[in-house]
Structures are given as C-alpha cells and as structure tokens.
Amino acid sequence: AQSVTQLDSQVPVFEEAPVELRCNYSSSVSVYLFWYVQYPNQGLQLLLKYLSGSTLVESINGFEAEFNKSQTSFHLRKPSVHISDTAEYFCAVSITSGTYKYIFGTGTRLKVLA
C-alpha cells in the first residue's frame, strides 16, 4: 500500500527566511509526486509536480522540490518566504499502475510571520 507522510503539521517562519516542508512517501511501485497549496477558504491548487527527468522541479512563485528516490522524499523548499505564502501545503503521490488516484499527506500549515 502507498502512503505519504508529512511530519510537520505546522511550520512557523519569519518573512524572508528560508523554509523546507518535508514529505516522505512509501510505495512498492513507481509514483508521480505533487505539491498542492490550499489558501484559506479555498480549494487546492497545484504548486509543482515531478513526473520524470530532472529531479529538481520549480514553481512559478519561487518554490522548488527535489525528488530523492533513495530517501523516498520530495521536500518542498523556498529560499525566502513572503506573508502571502501562508497556507496549507499538501504533498501527494499518484501511483502509476492499477486504479489511478492521489494519496494525500496530512498537510503542513506554513505560517509566515512579519
């Protein structure tokens, strides 16, 4: 069975500081990896995804994530956060065979402090 673990339920960080949100997954088959962001009172939006190729993927708003197969991780990073980055961040995996569906992690609440 597949699973996704986001160890940090909340991460407070000061504005302009770097941040890393951790995501580890478990799967016996190949997976695709995603990060979604949920701003307050909104639905989830795709932030970035890893399908194949370069293990480092970037979003348009400065976030990046690196796929590490040996450590089964897909951590999300940003070198300098803004107040507007305050949101809930969900890591998700999609298995590549059988019934396709996402498995979401439990989310990490990023709170950026002024």
Place this chain on the structure above:
Amino acid sequence: DTAVSQTPKYLVTQMGNDKSIKCEQNLGHDTMYWYKQDSKKFLKIMFSYNNKELIINETVPNRFSPKSPDKAHLNLHINSLELGDSAVYFCASSLLLAGATDEQFFGPGTRLTVL
C-alpha cells in the same frame, strides 16, 4: 470564469436530514472526484467518475450516493446525515481517466455542518 464550481458554499443542517451538493466543471475534463477534508485537514478521496461512469468508490457509507448526469457534473447526495459527516467536501476534475500524471483542479469546497 470559474473552472470547478460547487454549491452551496456552506450547508448547516440537522442530523437525519438528506442533503445534496452540486459540482460543475467547465474545463472539458473527463474525470471528476469527490474528496472529504476533516477538521484536521486530512483529505480523502470518496468517489471518482469518468464520463459518467463510477471508477473509484472508496470505503464510504451507502448514505453517500454520487450522481453524474453528464461528464461536466458530479453531484453528491447524502442521506440520513450524521454528526461525523461534518467536514469540507471538495469536488475536483482532471483531464484524463483518473490520470496518474494529471493535475487535479479543485472547487472551492462546501463546508457541511451537521447539528
């Protein structure tokens, strides 16, 4: 234009009632989903439909019945509401058949409160 829309945004009702949540997507996608997000933000898939056909049916009580009149709509009907049904329900869609590589587009959510 709203890509995935849900109505109502808020729903407050008594235990034992029957209620429906509607979802529509104007993206031309083939696959639609219902997710339940509990108070701890845990997000769990409930159903997936592709071109009006049920694809995924997770372990969900029979009181929940999805209905897809066409591929642009996926409604959720809940019978005999219970306190534990209180949650935020999200509709989503993706281009292909529960595509493994596909981005999913989420609606704004419906906050259901059962009293």
